[in-house]
Amino acid sequence: MARQHVTATINGEETDFLCETQQTLLDTLRDVVGLTGSKEGCASGDCGACSIIMDGRLVCSCLVLGVEAEGSTITTIEGIADGEKLHPIQQKFLEHAALQCGFCTPGLIVATKALLDENPNPTETETRYWLAGNLCRCTGYDKIIRAVMDAAAVMRGETV
């Protein structure tokens, strides 16, 4: 199977790589580009652990092919922090203890970023439904929702 040459902007950097035509973007990011922060939980788009933002849209990278990334702008968990400075979402996840095993956390943080990019002031219900595509088995979601609401308030400048 001939590999395809793909160029994309990943986490703000122009990146190029070779991938097989049937390889998913998730596998490409993890095994070719070396970004293992996005996780495989199901490979069928049901758990959200592989969530990335592609051209401004929240997607499951296991449902996108590597070759489809040609010319696109992608943000993964590795691109959420600003160098060593954590994003408010990341900071609030830590303060609220919104993670236990941490496996779903990258996907949840990316999904939260996509939510707050679109709706800076979500209600608890809106937050729960937006994040319904991200399974967490450890926390029962309580502290996650609190962290997201708190991060949203920080980003609106209402609190620190």
Place this chain on the structure above:
Amino acid sequence: MNYIDSNLKVVGTRPIRPDGIDKVTGRAVYSADTRAAGMLWGKILRSPHAHARIISIDTSKAEAVPGVRAVVTAADFPEIASEEAFVGEGPMNFRDLSTNIMARTKVLYEGHALAAVAATTPAAADEALALIDVKYEVLPYVIDVDEAMADGAPVLHDDMFTAGVNPKPSKPSNIAKVVTFKKGDADAGFAQADIIVEGRYTTKPVHQGYIEPHACLATYNPDGQVTIHASSQGHFMIRAYTAKLLGLDMADIRVNPAEIGGGFGGKTLIYLEPVAVALSRKSGKPVKMQMTREDVFRGSGPTSGASMDIKIGAKKDGTIVAAKQVLRFQAGAFAGSPIGPGCMCGFALYDIENVDVLGYDVVSNRPKVAAYRAPGAPITSFAVESALDDLADKLGIDPLELRIKNAAKNGTKTHYGVTHANIGFEQVLAVTKAHPHWTSPVAPGNGRGIAMGFWFNIGGESSATVHVNEDGSVTAATGSPDIGGSRASMGMMVAEVLGITVDRVRTTVADTASIGFTFLTGGSRVTFATGMAVTQAAEKVVEDLKRRAAQTWDIPVEAVEWRDGMAYPAGSNAGAFEPLDLAALALKAGRTGGPINAEVSVNAQGAGAGFGAHICDVKVDKETGHVEIVRYTALQDVGKAIHPSYVEGQIQGGAVQGIGWALSEEYIYNAKGQLDNPGFLDYRCPVASDVPMIEAVLVEVPNPRHPFGARGVGEVPIVPPMAAIRNAIKHATGLQLTDLPMSPPKIRAASDAAA
């Protein structure tokens, strides 16, 4: 030393966990996140049949696929002699563990592994799997526990003669063993009862549902040394079982504990590691293996499905005088369900004079069950706590008052022989009674349910080291994989003992070659047992530091005290010396005896049992059968909450797993005994929009057997939810459900039947 009544500065606060930044930036390294040069991809061929004899396996075409470097079957694994053991967190025979990871003569469930390949790309491995030619003789199968026990059921093992019956049966069956627990005389007790409730309850198997599939990277080096990078609930367990199943020496295997993406009991044993090592040995290359989500559902151990009969008798005033239960648990393809704990837990919460529990461990054609959070207890308590609610109705007594009246206390002897000591059930009940959720009115149309739960919690073997580095900073290492934030608690206990701030303690999880043996992360034992080890190690360091200060000041060691991270002369008679902190003492470590460190290994006894009470309000849509959880409160005795956020997290997480167990999770089989829902779409775990905030109420009743009073907390919270929700549904609709899950079709069917 005991810190229970001390003024604590670190323990009980909520610092950010030391591994937190790695986890929120995607840097943390889990099982599947590493590569090695020349690495091959390993994949497993699984049986499509629920029950079949393996006539032959022809791997020649698979071996010829370009890129394939090794193919293994059971022929590449030594035959393991029958050896009963406690594997992971439940009884299992080592021969069965070996057969489970690679079938020999029969496949016993759809998904049973029977061959594996290692190839240069995943695609080549898949191609090779498809070319492995297996000839099966398909046999009739049985899955349901009652059907597996019936006469004429297909028998899985010709050498299974039920243990625990007298005389021993002459014909094999699917009943591996029978256990009984008796106290007093149940028949006499029932004769005294004014009111009796009886019921039959059934549950379906559910999976632990960890989001991270099993994975590992194994290398068999030319010198016979094996390295394994894998997540698990016990890297010492991986080492021991891999050694046993391959006939290797434990000392030749080094397991590096990767971060783990959930376990809940399901990762207390192994599936892939021996296969990966065998493939690596045959190919001469590192081999990476990863289960797909389908493999996880088809090939790894969920918990038992069960059928139960229960009978409880009470006096008019609510005193329970007799209780009887018959439990039938699925073990999966090999013996070893949690029938023991299942029989012990249901009535452990109550002071009942006459108890009779009978349990059956039954095999059937589905994956071998593995532990799942308080194994056995959630199932048995579904029946007990539902029956008690029905009893309360019949008696006209408030269900919480019924529990209060019959609650076990310190000194109550259970039906399995243990006498409760240092328990907090009464306190939990008192807090529950006064809680605003319980005292608030139920909204019109909604229903409220309450249920209780219990788990023993265990102690066991743990090792920990504490080093003071040359600059006075501290490294604390343990052998316990961190599955939920325990690393933070370890560092906090060390900081408290040393009298320093927690940011000066670096906590790590050491590999099998770098620290003493440590038993699994499970059984709610880490904060208790490993915490005990790390506390004792820190105390040894403090004694050592005092000795060094004494030497430095040239005064007797009795004249030195340690406070707030520094050595002080104890009183003016000792001398007017400036206090010495860790940095100062570490600087002169070479002159005062050498490096400053201590390693402690314990076999912790005295683990404190845990009790929980859950209150749940529901709203049931009778047209769709959908149950909305409107409000949920989980109260639990937690000993001493070392890091309260992570204690709350355990309670909230366990409660939501229970909500899934109650309302939507189940294995659905087709007519061929194959799983119809091996994925997260149709195996429905709760998502964020399914649940409200879970209020976790921590009732601190210290366990005097732990230096800080800690008690295990992780398992109790999954025990009450199913009955709490069932009782809430009953109070909302009048429907008395007895089968899990209480999914929309079941509620609709029950509504229609009642109409």
Place this chain on the structure above:
Amino acid sequence: MPTVVLSSGGSCRELTGGLTTFEVEATTFRRLVLELEQRFPGLGKQVEESMAVAIDGEIFQDAYGAVLKPGSEIVLIPKIGGG
């Protein structure tokens, strides 16, 4: 003398020929295991490998040195793990 009670029917009763309560002379858990193995071959091994004991009400999962007092009651129960 300490008394042993078989709490779990299991395979224990087979090994004791149906006896569920009996006295022993042992003063520590280790000696108990040895005595059980001597009187009922196979029972000591089973207790040591796959059972826990409750000595005067407290659970011990594996401690040779646990002390048995003259009036101690020892109950044999299945080993307890977790998840």
